[in-house]
Amino acid sequence: MLKVGIFGIPWVFSNRRQGTALAPFAIRYTGILDQLANSRIELSDFKNLDFCTEETLFLSSELKAVTSEMLNQMEPLDCMLQQVDTSLVLAGDEWNALLLIGAAQKQSPESVYVILDAPGQTDSFDSYLGVLKKLFEGKRLGLNNLELKPSQVCILSAKREFESEKTFFEKEGIQYFGLTDIENFGFKAVVLKVLAWVQGGKSQVHLLLSASAIDPIFVPGVNQVTPGGLTYREIACFMQVMAEEISFSSIMIAGLNPLRDEGNKSAKFMARLLEIYFQARTLVDENRLKI
Structure with missing residues (x-):
């Protein structure tokens, strides 16, 4: 029986505190725990972290201080990753990805990360791509022990990207699939390319999914509403194809804003x-x- 853990990180490290910290509670409120428990899954609830209420952190532009405070909370996530097959992480904003990446790298330094995102910009706390950009630009994040290679990351960006954004990640050596690839090859073909990239190694695989990657027709509750994004059929196809071929060691969902x-x-x-x-x-x- 598949062992699944669920853990909430209701933290938002942005000057625009717009309710994203409520996301873990909103997803729990859907009854997801009962639904998973009825799916022949052994479910363990690792609860939510407490809210971060330090005003100086919320208003700080000092990335090292912010990240240091966050990484002090790594132990519960580290514990969950050790105990279950798949860790389900419900996060506030996407900056919390550093917490997951730090714990995952501690468990398995060769872990790989599939990132579904579609931000309006990559220079903020509000996107996984922004996190990666600062990480690979060598910003002072207080991550002295985190060694993440570009070859460990695959990006699927579901909206029209800035050319400078795509160029940056490709120049770093990160596998990048954008909207142009989806238009040229079709979404299913791109998903299979992502799958082939994942299956190229034997490492643990982690999925980081941002709510902004999905068309706001289906997911209106995000901080930055921009047109386009994955349809229900497309994102359901992605989850189905991945489930049939690989087992994610963790799935992080971030960027959801219940107030919107x-x-x-x-x-x-x-x-x-x-x-x-x-x-x-x-x-x-x-x-x-049965075989």
């Missing part, structure tokens, strides 16, 4: 994606046991 949502529509959508993945994954595991 419509009746918890966005949180329910994200919960549905998790259902799709885990239902498909448990079916794969059961079929293997």
Whole structure:
């Protein structure tokens, strides 16, 4: 039976505190724990971290101080990664990805990361791509022990990217698939390219999914609403294909803003994606046991 842990990080390190810290609670409110428990999964709840209430951190532009405070909370996440097959991490803003990456690298230095994002810009706390950009630019983040190579990262950007953004990541040696690739080859073909990249190694695989990667028609509850993004059919296809071929060591969901949502529509959508993945994954595991 698949062992799954769930852990919430209701932290937002942005000058624009717009409710994103409520995301872990909103997703839990959908009843996702009961849904997963009924899916032949052994579920462990590692609860949520407390809110970060230090005003100086929220208003700080000193990245090292912010990151240092966050990494002090790594122990519960580190513990979950050791105890379960898949860790489900419900986060506030995308900057919390550093907490997951730090814990995952501690467990397995050769871990690989699939990142689904579609930010309007990459210079803020509000996108995984912004985190990566600062990380590989060598910004002073207080991550002296974190060694992450560009070859460990694959990006799938689901909206029209800035050419400078794509050039930066490709120059760093990061595998990058953008909207142009989706338009030229079709979404399913790009998903298979991502899968081939993942299967090229034997490392643990972590998925970092930003709510902004999905079309706001389906997920309106985000900080930066921009047109385009993945449709329900596309993101469901991604989760299904991945579940049938690989088992994620962790799945992080970030960037959801319940205060901008419509009746918890966005949180329910994200919960549905998790259902799709885990239902498909448990079916794969059961079929293997029958062989």
